Amino acid sequence: GNSVTQMEGPVTLSEEAFLTINCTYTATGYPSLFWYVQYPGEGLQLLLKATKADDKGSNKGFEATYRKETTSFHLEKGSVQVSDSAVYFCALGDSGGGADGLTFGKGTHLIIQP
Amino acid sequence: DAGVTQSPTHLIKTRGQQVTLRCSPKSGHDTVSWYQQALGQGPQFIFQYYEEEERQRGNFPDRFSGHQFPNYSSELNVNALLLGDSALYLCASSFLTVSYEQYFGPGTRLTVT
Numbered sequence: 001g002n003s004v005t006q007m008e009g010p011v012t013l014s015e016e017a018f019l020t021i022n023c024t025y026t027a028t029g030y031p032s033l034f035w036y037v038q039y040p041g042e043g044l045q046l047l048l049k050a051t052k053a054d055d056k057g058s059n060k061g062f063e064a065t066y067r068k069e070t071t072s073f074h075l076e077k078g079s080v081q082v083s084d085s086a087v088y089f090c091a092l093g094d095s096g097g098g099a100d101g102l103t104f105g106k107g108t109h110l111i112i113q114p
Numbered sequence: 115d116a117g118v119t120q121s122p123t124h125l126i127k128t129r130g131q132q133v134t135l136r137c138s139p140k141s142g143h144d145t146v147s148w149y150q151q152a153l154g155q156g157p158q159f160i161f162q163y164y165e166e167e168e169r170q171r172g173n174f175p176d177r178f179s180g181h182q183f184p185n186y187s188s189e190l191n192v193n194a195l196l197l198g199d200s201a202l203y204l205c206a207s208s209f210l211t212v213s214y215e216q217y218f219g220p221g222t223r224l225t226v227t
Binding site for chain 2: 004031032034036042043044045046049089091093094101102103104105106107
């Protein structure tokens, strides 16, 4: 079955540091890949997506590239801000036309210190 | 453009009781999925509804059931509540043709005592 593995947290960085959160996946076929962000007390917000190999998703300074050869979708940001503190989830969905329950990783808690 | 809404925001129930959670999808979306998110974990897929029928189901017991109405809104019902059912329940909506691209509501926090 499908699975997503992402780096354990919490990840603590200083403001303006470079961010990488690793995500690898196992799936049959050609899934779509997503990063969601969850701020304290809130639901999930779609941060970015990529639907095929070598696609780069980007939003709010975050980006991630769909690497089929390494089955990875690492999240990066060049200069983080305190407001980026949240829990980040990597997820995959089956874009093969079937019913699509998303498969999520366990989440990475990011803490940005001023 | 109204996003996904859920009610109630918080709910406290006693073990053995039954609960109903409600969801209204994002305007224009026709598919609704439900997820359970335990504390400190990623969301787990419960089931997905389209045209008032269950399309896919995750690894959850029959105590979890759902319904979708003609206006695409949905309910999640949980019978015979267990302490382990305490979680954040998330509803997500999408278009059927891109049902893997889902937009989430703020969730209902269920506490079972």
